[in-house]
Amino acid sequence: MSFDFAHPYHFDPRYSRPVAYFSMEYAIHQPLKIYAGGLGFLAGSHLRSAYVLKQNMVGVGILWKYGYYDQVRNADQTMGVLFQEKIYHFLVDTGIQFTIRIHGQPVQVKAWYLPPETFQTAPLFLLSTDVPENDYLAKTTSHKLYDADLAAQLAADIVLGIGGARLFEYLPWKPEIYHLNESHALPLAFYLYQQHQDLDEVKKRLVFTNHTPEAAGNPQHDYHLLEEMSFFGELTADQVRRITGIDGAVFNHTLAALRMAGVTNGVSEIHTRVLHQMWGQYDRISPICSITNAQHAGYWADAEMYEALQTRDAARLRNRKRQQKQALFEVVADQCGKLFDPDVLTIVIARRFAGYKRLDLLLHKPDAWEALVNNARQPVQLIWAGKPYPADQGAIGLFNHLVHLSKSYRNVAVLTGYELALSKQLKAGADVWLNIPRLTREASGTSGMTAAMNGAINVSTPDGWFAEFARDEENSFVIPAAPPDWSPEQADAHDATQLYDVLTRKVIPTYYENPARWIDVMMNSLRDVIPRFDSNRLADEYYEKLYRPEQYRSAPA
Structure with a gap:
């Protein structure tokens, strides 16, 4: 059946x-829960900007019946994982249904x-x-994001x-161009080769965006x-070895994407340099250019703050932030x-x-922690939030540790x-907005962009997008980070010391002792984040750098 589209x-x-x-994954709006984190937030903003700029783009994703998961609380306030069916009456049934093969068996896709x-x-098609028509096992394929x-x-x-x-x-x-936002959809490349x-x-026809240097985002699996x-479609493992040049028993998904795409991009200038270091020794890889991630200002930015910024109305800006804090504190x-x-x-x-x-x-510094949270003269309030991977017991354990810790402090x-x-x-x-990744590990990070669009001041190690944005003590506060070749233990000890130094010598005194200066930093942050880190720039840049086949042989490295 065809859909009159x-x-x-x-x-x-x-x-x-x-x-x-x-x-x-796509994080488009709260009612559509088909995302886990940053990759989805980026994809959602990209599609919003494609709409604003009237780009000839169509998104393809999966309709996750249970989403990523619902984060709930157990009886003792620790984190619980709930998989609850999602129902979306605003989606249109196209009537399109066809068969593909998974594990050699026919599976119906709607x-x-x-x-x-x-x-x-x-x-967007999901x-x-x-x-x-599918058995239970086949049905579960689209049940849980990142099962x-x-x-x-x-x-x-x-x-x-x-x-x-x-x-x-x-x-x-x-389509003339197929864009892999991460390597998840890599079987597409083998389908195109079959054609x-x-x-x-x-x-x-194929372009590729890599979003992380982390091993979990660059999977390798046994060819057999x-x-x-049926990951390779109708191709055999030996054919795939010849096409991709990846010999042996283990198939590297990212390397295959780099070799089958016409051009690849990293998601910040630092990340692109890291990609060249990681993959530069391999032959036959596509040119790698840099397109720094961004978020859709039309969705994220606080309109009233930007009105205040236009007239440099410090009182209005301060009042708006206070109003937004009160809403959060509810x-x-x-x-x-x-x-x-x-x-x-x-x-x-x-x-x-x-x-x-x-x-x-x-x-990591218990004495400094106690001094921070018990400072009556210049007090602070701390809020943690986040969704660990539901099967990552270590991450859930950390979340629960913070929950129990928080019970001791008002x-x-x-x-x-x-x-x-x-x-x-x-x-x-x-x-x-505090961001403290180990240097070169945060490929881009986008939450700080949207925080800046809402008058939150970024305090961060200079990784990912932040290195391209930050003007220390002008639009943000930079935490000097340990070199990336230090051991994690050395880096953490160094960066914890620097973090407390920045907070206690710069951030907290500025807020309480020089509120006019604080507002200046907030205004500079609001001004500097748009348009450079608005996804309209990103969507335009993708057409300019990735979606032009004539550039594939000469894309900037």
Whole structure:
């Protein structure tokens, strides 16, 4: 069955090339819970900007029946994981359903559609295997985003990559460019090779964005397992070895994407340099350029703050921040039974709970921690939030440790439910947005961008996007970081000392002793983050740098 789909808006001639954008997750709006973290936030902002700029783009994703998970509390306030069915009456049933093969077996894939006018995005198609014709195992493929079961993960990759490619057989709109937002949809590359039987023809059509140097984001798996799973489509493992040049028993997903794409991008200038260091010794990889991540200001930025910025109305800006703090503190009171003070400096640490992000770095110096949280003359309030991977017991353990720790302090809170809505509230209500990753490990990071769009001042190690934004003590505060070749233990000890030095000598005194200067830093931050870190710039840059096949042989490294 075909779906009578024509691109639903008149696109700008500058962006006329048809692009299909493949992402495992999209954070578009709170009601659509098909995202886990930063990758989804980036993809959601990209689709919003594609709509604003009227780009000829279509998104492809998966309709996750249970989302990532719902973060709830156990009886003792620690974190619980709830998988609850999601129902979306605003999605359109396309009537498109077709068969792909997973683990050698036929699996039915159904396509749902999110029209642009619903949330002001480029058109988005979402694939599901949760249909009556499939057995239970096949249905579960589209149940949980980033399922802990390896076979389920690989099956989802196949649905996104091969299912997404086959979707366009049933649509009159046809892409010229296929964009892999991370390597999850890599089976798409093998589907394109089956069609064209020529790697150069694949390169003309395929582009790739890598988002992380972390091993978890650059998977490697046994060839035999992937062949059994039908990951390579109709190709054999030996054919894939010849096409990708990856010999041996282990298949490297990122290296394959780098060799099958016409051009690749990193997501910040630092990350792009790291990519060259990681992959530069390999032959046959595509040119790698830098396109720094960004977030959609139209969705994230506080309009009233920007009105105050236009007239440099410090009183209005201060009042707006105080109002937003009070709204956030209602959430704190509701969840934690603590009444925070809008006149007290409020530090927010909200991240995906990953080791390199070091959400507990403040606790590495116990004496300094106690002095910080018990300072009556220049008090602080601290809020932690974040969603650990639901099968990562170490990360959940850290979250729960913070929960138990917070019970001893009336000015420390840990919030659950870190999704789009709470993320906006935290950024609007934060005075300080604290980010402390080990240097070169945060490929980009985007939460600090949206925090800045809401008048929160970034205090961070100079990694990812922040290194391109920060003007120390002008629009942010920079924590001098240990060199990336230090051991984690050395780096953590050094950076914890520097963190407390910056907080106690610069950040806290400025807030309390020089409030006019604090407002100046806030104004500079609001001004500097837009338009450079607005995703309209990003969406334009993708068309300029990635979506022009004629550039593939000469893309800037």
